[in-house]
Amino acid sequence: MTTTSTQIQLVRRPVGWPTHDDVRTVSVPLDELADGEVRVRNEFLSVDPYMRGRMNDVRSYVAPFALGETMTGGAVGRVVESRSADHAVGDLVLHQLGWRDVAQADAAAFRVLPAIEGTSPSLYLSVLGMTGFTAYLGLTRIARLAEGDRVFISGAAGAVGTAAGQIARLLGASQVIGSAGSDEKTALLRDKYGYDIALNYRDAPIREQLNAAVGETGIDVYFDNVGGDHLEAALDVFNDGGRAALCGAIVGYNSTERTPGPDNMSAIITRALTLTGFTVGAHLEHYPEFTARMTEWFGSGLIAVDETVVTGLENTFDAFLAMLRGANTGKMIVAL
Amino acid sequence: MTTTSTQIQLVRRPVGWPTHDDVRTVSVPLDELADGEVRVRNEFLSVDPYMRGRMNDVRSYVAPFALGETMTGGAVGRVVESRSADHAVGDLVLHQLGWRDVAQADAAAFRVLPAIEGTSPSLYLSVLGMTGFTAYLGLTRIARLAEGDRVFISGAAGAVGTAAGQIARLLGASQVIGSAGSDEKTALLRDKYGYDIALNYRDAPIREQLNAAVGETGIDVYFDNVGGDHLEAALDVFNDGGRAALCGAIVGYNSTERTPGPDNMSAIITRALTLTGFTVGAHLEHYPEFTARMTEWFGSGLIAVDETVVTGLENTFDAFLAMLRGANTGKMIVAL
Numbered sequence: 001m002t003t004t005s006t007q008i009q010l011v012r013r014p015v016g017w018p019t020h021d022d023v024r025t026v027s028v029p030l031d032e033l034a035d036g037e038v039r040v041r042n043e044f045l046s047v048d049p050y051m052r053g054r055m056n057d058v059r060s061y062v063a064p065f066a067l068g069e070t071m072t073g074g075a076v077g078r079v080v081e082s083r084s085a086d087h088a089v090g091d092l093v094l095h096q097l098g099w100r101d102v103a104q105a106d107a108a109a110f111r112v113l114p115a116i117e118g119t120s121p122s123l124y125l126s127v128l129g130m131t132g133f134t135a136y137l138g139l140t141r142i143a144r145l146a147e148g149d150r151v152f153i154s155g156a157a158g159a160v161g162t163a164a165g166q167i168a169r170l171l172g173a174s175q176v177i178g179s180a181g182s183d184e185k186t187a188l189l190r191d192k193y194g195y196d197i198a199l200n201y202r203d204a205p206i207r208e209q210l211n212a213a214v215g216e217t218g219i220d221v222y223f224d225n226v227g228g229d230h231l232e233a234a235l236d237v238f239n240d241g242g243r244a245a246l247c248g249a250i251v252g253y254n255s256t257e258r259t260p261g262p263d264n265m266s267a268i269i270t271r272a273l274t275l276t277g278f279t280v281g282a283h284l285e286h287y288p289e290f291t292a293r294m295t296e297w298f299g300s301g302l303i304a305v306d307e308t309v310v311t312g313l314e315n316t317f318d319a320f321l322a323m324l325r326g327a328n329t330g331k332m333i334v335a336l
Numbered sequence: 337m338t339t340t341s342t343q344i345q346l347v348r349r350p351v352g353w354p355t356h357d358d359v360r361t362v363s364v365p366l367d368e369l370a371d372g373e374v375r376v377r378n379e380f381l382s383v384d385p386y387m388r389g390r391m392n393d394v395r396s397y398v399a400p401f402a403l404g405e406t407m408t409g410g411a412v413g414r415v416v417e418s419r420s421a422d423h424a425v426g427d428l429v430l431h432q433l434g435w436r437d438v439a440q441a442d443a444a445a446f447r448v449l450p451a452i453e454g455t456s457p458s459l460y461l462s463v464l465g466m467t468g469f470t471a472y473l474g475l476t477r478i479a480r481l482a483e484g485d486r487v488f489i490s491g492a493a494g495a496v497g498t499a500a501g502q503i504a505r506l507l508g509a510s511q512v513i514g515s516a517g518s519d520e521k522t523a524l525l526r527d528k529y530g531y532d533i534a535l536n537y538r539d540a541p542i543r544e545q546l547n548a549a550v551g552e553t554g555i556d557v558y559f560d561n562v563g564g565d566h567l568e569a570a571l572d573v574f575n576d577g578g579r580a581a582l583c584g585a586i587v588g589y590n591s592t593e594r595t596p597g598p599d600n601m602s603a604i605i606t607r608a609l610t611l612t613g614f615t616v617g618a619h620l621e622h623y624p625e626f627t628a629r630m631t632e633w634f635g636s637g638l639i640a641v642d643e644t645v646v647t648g649l650e651n652t653f654d655a656f657l658a659m660l661r662g663a664n665t666g667k668m669i670v671a672l
Binding site for chain 1: 394398582588603608611613
């Protein structure tokens with residue numbers, strides 16, 4: 001009988017890189033289920049770059065995490081007890097209640113998922129879920145990818161990047177260029193994810209590498225997961241009318257100093273570029289469209305997936321830190 | 337009888353601030369008019385910030401000026417000889433043949449203008465022409481100004497800025513904030529151009545001043561004529577979903593060093609901002625709409641105008657340099 005829930009809570013706002021002193025683990029007794037409530041044993045938790053931003057108390061499109069409360073975020077689990085007519089014991093569900101082994105709340109918090117034979121339910125935290133939606137939204141609605149466009153994606157071996165490269169290709173991009181932080185990752189980008197060019201940003205400044213690779217033909221779309229030197233590199237090679245979807249700037253997330261922006265901002269005017277930052281929450285009206293298309297692509301075997309899986313709730317925070325360091329290929333997942 | 341044309345030509349690409357050695361003045365004999373051609377004696381020439389960019393040989397939406405050729409740009413003059421059925425001697429015309437006292441070309445190069453009683457034809461180089469269109473386009477199509485928006489305009493006492501402040505108000509902005517480089521200019525912004533708040537950027541860092549003035553309520557739209565520290569200041573105070581129309585970055589036009597960009601680029605993501613650079617040439621389909629609305633506003637006495645007038649073709653280059661230094665209030669015009 002599941003009567004307690006172990007949870008990870010934010011107790012201090014990190015300055016620079018988060019440490020274990022910024023969080024605590026608590027076990028709380030669970031109330032009896034009230035009418036309309038559901039209890040879920042989680043199987044997979046999501047750790048995502050945007051969570052680092054929510055640890056800060058800054059004005060943002062997404063509210064900061066509250067101190068002393070459990071870290072929220074995507075999770076997939078199974079219903080173990082239900083007082084909801086719509087949720088049966090054994091149902092696979094997706095929810096946003098985050099870093100805990102057992103989640104209990106009003107049934108409306110839990111969305112029942114279809115089981116996909118032969119694949120892990122964790123995919124609903126990655127390519128079939130918010131991660132895939134982030135890539136799809138950024139390319140289609142934010143960067144307005146058109147057929148024939150040349151596309152550069154930074155952080156290409158990460159969860160969003162691996163999805164974005166494939167989606168760009170499926171949407172008709174004529175060339176897909178990616179950056180990642182190891183030769184293993186760049187090989188994977190070329191061999192598994194269909195990138196035409198994959199650059200290891202540790203080999204030489206990404207600006208030099210990108211100019212050398214595509215300085216002549218340029219890029220039309222940039223999907224930014226990294227920021228900093230990568231955005232600067234992209235601004236160098238944009239064609240007229242280029243569009244950047246700014247999704248993440250992981251390079252600065254744990255910086256305690258203000259770092260200067262690109263030294264070539266004037267390109268935004270001279271080449272009539274558009275830079276648009278986005279978070280998915282403001283665009284959920286496109287989610288059904290994403291689900292329809294991604295389900296078809298995935299079902300047709302057109303989408304390759306990698307996961308980096310860490311096991312155990314007690315390792316969630318370390319998995320989060322490892323993801324921020326770029327230790328993952330594809331989505332970083334915590335399996336309970 | 338007009339038989340020669342005196343013209344100012346670019347002979348060297350400036351490094352940093354342009355100097356007189358970068359241009360030369362030549363007098364060229366004029367051919368007899370061919371059938372379909374028109375000869376125009378110019379009355380007013382335009383000197384504009386974008387011309388500095390065109391002096392460089394860099395990839396840009398607008399082609400660089402050719403070395404050894406006459407500087408092109410907006411000019412207004414009167415037809416003195418015509419072999420075109422559509423252009424009568426005495427007609428007031430607008431053209432793009434630039435820095436010369438007499439212009440001669442196929443009639444298609446000259447657009448006949450209506451005379452406006454009691455006002456100078458030079459207004460077709462400013463608020464009734466490309467300058468006004470730049471302000472209108474940037475606010476309506478690039479920054480997508482909505483009623484009730486709070487708007488910040490840098491370089492507000494310049495040609496585009498004085499137009500933009502008034503247009504923003506007419507389009508329903510709830511608050512208009514401007515920056516300029518002297519107390520005389522900020523007084524003018526408040527008293528003549530309807531700005532709610534006018535900041536003298538020489539008093540203290542514009543970032544501090546803007547945060548103090550509107551840090552609480554924020555801005556929704558930023559019309560950027562300056563770049564650099566002004567763009568950084570705007571990024572600090574943007575509300576969620578804010579839009580920046582990047583029209584100019586005069587602060588960097590004559591810099592020989594790469595200057596770092598804003599240190600707060602992450603705001604673009606966390607507040608889902610859009611930064612869009614633009615030049616008017618790519619959006620001429622909106623020109624008739626602009627003309628219709630501006631003619632109505634202007635005719636109703638709703639548009640105040642300042643000009644800074646320099647006399648004599650021989651002073652054109654100095655007028656251009658003075659404009660780059662911000663010596664003008666409203667449009668800098670050369671009267672011949």
